[in-house]
Amino acid sequence: xxxxxxxxxxxxxxxxxxxxxxxxxxxxxxxxxxxxxxxxxxxxxxxxxxxxxxxxxxxxxxxxxxxxxxxxxxxxxxxxxxxxxxxxxxxxxxxxxxxxxxxxxxxxxxxxxxxxxxxxxxxxxxxxxxxxxxxxxxxxxxxxxxxxxxxxxxxxxxxxxxxxxxxxxxxxxxxxxxxxxxxxxxxxxxxxxxxxxxxxxxxxxxxxxxxxxxxxxxxxxxxxxxxxxxxxxxxxxxxxxxxxxxxxxxxxxxxxxxxxxxxxxxxxxxxxxxxxxxxxxxxxxxxxxxxxxxxxxxxxxxxxxxxxxxxxxxxxxxxxxxxxx
Ligand code: NAD
Ligand code: LMR
Numbered sequence: 539x540x541x542x543x544x545x546x547x548x549x550x551x552x553x554x555x556x557x558x559x560x561x562x563x564x565x566x567x568x569x570x571x572x573x574x575x576x577x578x579x580x581x582x583x584x585x586x587x588x589x590x591x592x593x594x595x596x597x598x599x600x601x602x603x604x605x606x607x608x609x610x611x612x613x614x615x616x617x618x619x620x621x622x623x624x625x626x627x628x629x630x631x632x633x634x635x636x637x638x639x640x641x642x643x644x645x646x647x648x649x650x651x652x653x654x655x656x657x658x659x660x661x662x663x664x665x666x667x668x669x670x671x672x673x674x675x676x677x678x679x680x681x682x683x684x685x686x687x688x689x690x691x692x693x694x695x696x697x698x699x700x701x702x703x704x705x706x707x708x709x710x711x712x713x714x715x716x717x718x719x720x721x722x723x724x725x726x727x728x729x730x731x732x733x734x735x736x737x738x739x740x741x742x743x744x745x746x747x748x749x750x751x752x753x754x755x756x757x758x759x760x761x762x763x764x765x766x767x768x769x770x771x772x773x774x775x776x777x778x779x780x781x782x783x784x785x786x787x788x789x790x791x792x793x794x795x796x797x798x799x800x801x802x803x804x805x806x807x808x809x810x811x812x813x814x815x816x817x818x819x820x821x822x823x824x825x826x827x828x829x830x831x832x833x834x835x836x837x838x839x840x841x842x843x844x845x846x847x848x849x850x851x852x853x854x855x856x857x858x859x860x861x862x863x
C-alpha cells in the first residue's frame with residue numbers, strides 16, 4: 539500500500555530550497571510508490587516567492603506530490619512532519635568562513651529546535667545543512683528537549699561526494715567503485731577526508747595514491763571545495779547540496795541500499811576520544827532502522843592529529859554559542 543509522507547523544508551524559497559523541493563516532489567527520496575506532502579517554511583518577506591514556487595509545483599503535475607502547505611509559522615511546518623530538511627539560514631559570501639555565520643544562524647536553529655521539540659513526531663528525522671551545520675545541529679538538538687539527539691544529523695554527504703569525485707578523477711575510475719571514504723569532524727576547512735580505510739575497485743585506496751598527493755593536493759581540495767565553488771559560481775553550492783541532502787536522508791532511512799558506511803555529523807558520546815557533546819562527523823552504518831557509529835577503526839597518528847584539529851575548532855564554535863545550548 540502506498541504511504542503518505544510529510545516533509546518540511548526550511549528556507550524553501552532559498553537556492554538550496556529551490557533545488558530540493560522539485561526533486562522531493564518528483565519522488566527522488568521515497569520513490570514513485572509513495573505520496574509526498576510538502577510543508578514549505580520561509581520568513582514573511584520570502585512568502586511571495588514561496589507562493590511562486592507553489593505555482594510551479596502545481597504546473598509540474600508530479601504524480602508523487604500530495605498537498606503543499608506554504609507557511610511562515612514553524613509550528614505549522616513541523617507539526618505533522620515525518621522528515622525535516624533545515625536549509626533556512628544565511629549562506630556565506632566570498633571571503634567568509636562558515637563560522638562567521640554562527641551568531642546569526644545559531645539563533646534560528648535554537649528557535650526551530652524548540653518548536654520541533656514541542657510539535658514534531660518523536661520519530662522525526664531532521665537533517666541540518668544551514669551553516670555552520672555541525673554546531674547548528676548541536677544547537678537544534680539541545681533545544682529540542684522533548685526529542686532524542688538521534689532525531690538529528692548534520693549534513694556531510696556533500697563532502698563525501700566531493701572526496702569521491704576527486705579520487706575518481708585522480709585514479710581514472712568511476713566514483714561508484716570507491717567505497718568507505720570517511721569525513722571526520724566539522725563541515726569546514728578543518729574536515730579530514732580520510733582514505734585510509736577506503737577501497738578503489740576493491741583494493742586499498744592508499745595503495746593507488748601517492749602520500750604527497752594525499753597530503754598536499756587531495757586533502758586541501760576537499761577541505762576548500764565549498765570555498766572554490768563560491769569563487770567560481772559567485773554563490774555557494776545549491777544543486778549539489780540538495781542532491782547530497784537527499785542522498786544522506788535516503789541512507790538514514792535505510793533506502794540507500796548499501797551495506798557500506800557513509801559519514802554523518804552526529805552527537806559524539808566520546809568515540810575515538812572526541813569530546814562528547816560535539817556534533818562530529820563519523821563513519822556511520824544503518825542497521826535495523828538505526829544509525830550506528832563505526833567505532834572500532836584503527837586510526838594512524840597523522841589522521842588522529844587531523845581529527846583533533848577539527849575537534850578543537852568545534853569546541854571553539856560551541857564556546858561561542860554556549861548561551862544557546
Ligand atoms: P539562501 O540565502 O539562498 O536561502 C536561505 C533561505 O533561508 C532564504 O530564502 C531565507 O529567507 C530563509 N530563511 C532565513 N531564516 C529563516 C528562518 N528563520 N526560517 C525559515 N527560513 C529562513 O541560502 P542557500 O544557498 O539556500 O543556503 C542555505 C544554507 O545552507 C546556508 O547557511 C549555506 O551556507 C548552507 N549550505 C550548507 C551546505 C552543507 O553542506 N552543509 C552546503 C551548501 C549550503
Ligand atoms: C559548501 O560546502 O558548499 C557549503 O557549506 C557552502 C559554503 O559556504 O561553502
